Amino acid sequence: MTQFDLHALAAQLHIPEIGVAPWPLPIEASHHLDTPYPCPFTAGTLEERLQGSSTIESARSAIVCLFPYYVPTTDRTNLARYCWGQDYHLVVQSYLTKLVQALQEKYPLESYEIHCDTSPLADRYVAYLAGLGFYGWNQTFIHPRWGSYTVIGTILTSLELPADTPMEQTCLQCGxxxxxxxxxxxxxxxxxxxxxxxxxxxxxxxxxxxxxxxxxxxxxxxxxxxxxxxxxxxxxxxxxxxxxxxxxxxxxxxxxxxxxxxxxxxxxxxxxxxxxxxxxxxxxxxxxxxxxxx
Structure with missing residues (x-):
């Protein structure tokens, strides 16, 4: 499958942004994921995040999708923006399930595994490798068009796909x-x-x-x-x-x-x-x- 075919398939399924990262993760990944104060809500150890806790023995690619959630409003708010719509875990799972079904029709002998913020997978770093954005000083993942108001969904697969190139753009570091x-x-x-x-x-x-x-x-x-x-x-x-x-x-x-x-x-x-x-x-x-x- 070419990148063009994958992007065309994503467009048909109304997935706004898609990219491919290599799997397994490169050796230098541990330097990007290690932090002095890891949040207790982050699932898994550093080793588990590097491995993604995948059940696929021969995963060769990570298909990464971004789902923007920004909605302007002048209404009263007391919840973070990502909580305003339907639960993103369920929404992303639904979109990625359709993408997997489409891929299975073309490549039925390959394996696929969906990840969305419920496994140790290092989703922001994988999205970076997939060429979908860059890290901000606030530790959010930033896309040039959608900003940091996105959630990430990933499909690990045994299907070997050409990897995208990480962006050279960086955070403005304005402070x-x-x-x-x-x-x-x-x-x-x-x-x-x-x-x-x-x-x-x-x-x-x-x-x-x-x-x-x-x-x-x-x-x-x-x-x-x-x-x-x-x-x-x-x-x-x-x-x-x-x-x-x-x-x-x-x-x-x-x-x-x-x-x-x-x-x-x-x-x-x-x-x-x-x-x-x-x-x-x-x-x-x-x-x-x-x-x-x-």
Whole structure:
């Protein structure tokens, strides 16, 4: 299969961006993935991330797809942007399943395995190798057209495909994200998750007064978009072409959550990416945000 055929197939399936990375990962991959403060939410060890925990014994290529989720709005918000539409795990899985089915029709003897943020696969680095973007100082993955408002889906396959070339473009390194970060968690070459608001809003248990003060700096009860909002690479980007991300619910009413049972909560919001932590954490964060820190 040529790159043209793969791009044409992606266009037919309404997948906006696609590229191919070599597999297995190159030796220098470990230098890009190792970090002084790995986030506890990152699945797997460094070795597992390099291997991708693949069940395919002879994987030869990684097909990487980007799914933009940016939607402009003037509505009230208290959730990170990636949570506004349908759960991206389900959306990406659906698109990649269709792509696998199309590939199986052409190459039925090959093996395919879908990854979307639920395995140790180093998705941002694989997307970089696939020529789909570059790293920002805020540690997000940035595409020249869609900015950092994308989620990544990957198909590991035994099908041998010509690999794309990584982009030479880099982050502007203007420092806006470093200055704006509520917890000053960005260090330029890595993220210290311990003071990252996005992490703290998802962290269980009691928080210190310093951690609560970080959460209270913005209205979001789940996640944080500050470093993305100030990023020059995210200015004047187009709205997502993905229908499942275009219908948005950017605000969750904490008062409505208080009266819900856990079963009712799951039934109402189980299809949302922010629901996995449950309502107790969201209500805790809302109480912190409304708390007087003066």
């Amino acid at each position: 806006a994200c470093l200055q704006a970060c509520p917890g000053q968690a960005l260090q330029g070459d890595h993220l210290d998750y311990r003071t990252c608001k996005s992490y703290l809003t998802q962290c269980k248990g009691d928080l210190t007064s310093k951690e609560e003060a970080i959460i209270a700096k913005t209205p979001l009860v789940f996640g944080c978009d500050v470093c993305q909002e100030v990023c020059p690479h995210n200015q004047q980007i187009p709205m997502t072409p993905i229908p499942e991300f275009q219908s948005i619910e950017p605000y969750i009413d904490p008062c409505a959550l208080e009266t819900m049972t856990n079963k009712e909560f799951k039934a109402a919001y189980g299809h949302k990416a922010w629901a996995w932590r449950g309502k107790k954490i969201l209500l805790r964060n809302d109480a912190i945000i409304r708390k007087d820190f003066t």
